[in-house]
Amino acid sequence: MKTLLTAVVAVLMATTAYAHEWTPTYPKFEPSFIEDIVVTTMILFNKRTDVEYYEISVHDADWNLVPFASATKLVYIPYLGKESVEIYIREADCDRIEYICTTSKQLLLDAPSSGVDSRICSKV
Numbered sequence: 344m345k346t347l348l349t350a351v352v353a354v355l356m357a358t359t360a361y362a363h364e365w366t367p368t369y370p371k372f373e374p375s376f377i378e379d380i381v382v383t384t385m386i387l388f389n390k391r392t393d394v395e396y397y398e399i400s401v402h403d404a405d406w407n408l409v410p411f412a413s414a415t416k417l418v419y420i421p422y423l424g425k426e427s428v429e430i431y432i433r434e435a436d437c438d439r440i441e442y443i444c445t446t447s448k449q450l451l452l453d454a455p456s457s458g459v460d461s462r463i464c465s466k467v
Contacts, residue, residue: 362461363420364388364399365445370465372437379434380412385465386427387445389420394461396420396448399428404441410414417448440467 372381387397397418401409412431414437420426430443444464 344421363390363394363447363463365443365463365465370443370467372432372467375431377431380431381434381437382429382431383443384427384429385443386425387418387420388425389422391447391461392422394447394449395422396450398448399430399443400446401430401432401440401446401463402442402444403439406442409436409440418445445455 365385367385370383370385374380375382387396389397389411397413399413399416399418401411405407409432413428418426418428428463432440442464444462446462447460449460
């Protein structure tokens with residue numbers, strides 16, 4: 344029984360989890376070309392073979408959504424693709440922002456996939 348338990352633990356620990364990368368971990372906002380608007384640039388790298396779309400969101404400390412602007416809030420990135428995303432917010436909201444997140448999104452057509460969403464957040 345002990346050998347079986349050891350084998351099961353070894354198999355479970357040998358598996359890997361693949362998600363996506365969202366860097367930098369601690370982004371800094373800088374003034375943009377628009378008055379009273381600040382910007383930060385984030386890099387999104389897709390390491391999941393079953394997901395190609397990611398949603399961007401900005402949250403305060405209580406996980407309430409904070410309005411922001413970007414070229415798109417739903418980003419298409421193929422497997423092993425990398426995308427640079429600029430996030431614009433009002434300078435007045437800069438003090439209340441805590442997290443900038445990406446969440447993987449499954450297409451309805453991808454129903455046979457694992458169905459596991461991954462969310463990665465950077466702390467401001």
